[in-house]
Amino acid sequence: MRTYNIAVMPGDGIGTEVISAGCELLTAVAKAHGFGFKFEHFDWGSDYYRKHGVMMPEGGVDRLRPFDAIYFGAVGDPKIPDAVTLWGLRLAICQGLDQYANVRPTRLLPGLKGPLRPELGAGIDWVIVRENSEGEYAGVGGRAHAGLPLEVGMDVAVFTRGGVERICKFACDLARSRPRKKLTIVTKSNAQRHGMVFWDETCKRVIADYPDLEIDWMLVDAMTTRMVLKPGTIDTVLATNLHADVLSDLASAVAGSLGIGATANLDPSGAGPSMFEPIHGSAFDITGKGIANPIGSFWTAAMMLDHLGEPKAAAAVMQAIETVTRSGKVMPPDLGGSSGTKDVTKAVLDALQGAL
Ligand code: ATP
Ligand code: MG
Numbered sequence: 001m002r003t004y005n006i007a008v009m010p011g012d013g014i015g016t017e018v019i020s021a022g023c024e025l026l027t028a029v030a031k032a033h034g035f036g037f038k039f040e041h042f043d044w045g046s047d048y049y050r051k052h053g054v055m056m057p058e059g060g061v062d063r064l065r066p067f068d069a070i071y072f073g074a075v076g077d078p079k080i081p082d083a084v085t086l087w088g089l090r091l092a093i094c095q096g097l098d099q100y101a102n103v104r105p106t107r108l109l110p111g112l113k114g115p116l117r118p119e120l121g122a123g124i125d126w127v128i129v130r131e132n133s134e135g136e137y138a139g140v141g142g143r144a145h146a147g148l149p150l151e152v153g154m155d156v157a158v159f160t161r162g163g164v165e166r167i168c169k170f171a172c173d174l175a176r177s178r179p180r181k182k183l184t185i186v187t188k189s190n191a192q193r194h195g196m197v198f199w200d201e202t203c204k205r206v207i208a209d210y211p212d213l214e215i216d217w218m219l220v221d222a223m224t225t226r227m228v229l230k231p232g233t234i235d236t237v238l239a240t241n242l243h244a245d246v247l248s249d250l251a252s253a254v255a256g257s258l259g260i261g262a263t264a265n266l267d268p269s270g271a272g273p274s275m276f277e278p279i280h281g282s283a284f285d286i287t288g289k290g291i292a293n294p295i296g297s298f299w300t301a302a303m304m305l306d307h308l309g310e311p312k313a314a315a316a317v318m319q320a321i322e323t324v325t326r327s328g329k330v331m332p333p334d335l336g337g338s339s340g341t342k343d344v345t346k347a348v349l350d351a352l353q354g355a356l
Pocket of ligand 1: 014018074258279280281283284285286292293296
């Protein structure tokens with residue numbers, strides 16, 4: 001029997017709650033489709049930091065290399081600076097394993113309303129590709145002249161030719177694999193005259209190899225209005241690390257809740273494992289209450305199954321999620337219901353059995 005080795009890293013807050021629900025679902029779907037999972041759990045995160053002074057042990061990234069995929073919860077703790085939690089774990093893994101393509105699908109699931117007018121909401125079927133290794137979050141910059149009138153703080157956006165080429169190629173290939181074959185490239189080259197102009201020029205060279213795609217360009221500010229006012233005109237979106245970070249939070253809002261969104265951090269070369277995570281954070285305000293919405297972690301599981309080469313199992317998971325949202329009987333509080341994590345998990349597992 002084919003068995004996939006998965007590094008499971010629940011992380012902080014509700015990450016632990018939704019990832020254990022996700023592992024339950026993955027085990028059930030694997031059994032039904034004739035393959036298996038071997039989960040190895042890693043307790044890295046903020047509690048680990050409190051005990052050891054680091055978010056993960058030295059050589060942690062190398063320990064992840066042999067796995068087929070990483071199933072990640074959330075990281076962040078209100079008492080520890082983001083610079084420690086985020087850079088010490090999630091970004092260290094993304095950068096260490098060169099997971100340069102962050103992919104975030106957005107759809108309004110059946111039964112969910114979302115804040116847009118119904119005819120607009122129905123048009124949402126997007127996938128946002130975020131450059132995940134450089135750009136505005138390259139970590140390059142510094143502070144100088146503390147306390148003086150000429151004090152400065154700088155974050156330098158770094159765009160490399162290779163970095164832009166590979167993410168643009170990835171986005172074009174993804175757009176080509178989708179029915180509408182449409183790509184929107186987001187930029188801000190009207191105001192940022194160096195890196196963003198270079199981004200545009202480099203993308204233009206790459207898209208010359210994709211004459212079959214319908215490609216348009218948007219300034220990031222105008223893109224936010226298009227996402228709200230003309231969502232049906234958007235399919236695949238390519239944006240920089242910062243721009244896509246902002247656009248994808250907007251995307252999750254128009255899809256109804258932060259609790260349902262999923263993300264993949266991919267190394268498309270396949271040299272190392274890719275990492276799959278729900279888009280929400282650790283959400284300490286609801287941690288321990290048993291009300292975290294696990295649907296984001298289930299959608300994440302479906303993305304991981306697709307990536308592992310199990311599209312039928314992935315489709316079964318999505319179908320089970322949609323059966324539950326469509327019926328609307330078992331909904332978590334963030335989607336207007338009163339069901340807890342366990343009840344929603346059970347409903348999706350039941351729907352999965354029914355769909356087999
Ligand atoms: P981080 O700093 O890691 O982003 P956070 O504490 O800001 O974490 P988020 O996960 O970004 O929290 O979410 C913001 C709010 O949305 C949470 O405080 C929570 O109320 C709600 N939320 C997020 N995810 C879920 C979920 N899965 N189920 C229910 N509510 C959620
Ligand atoms: Mg947050």
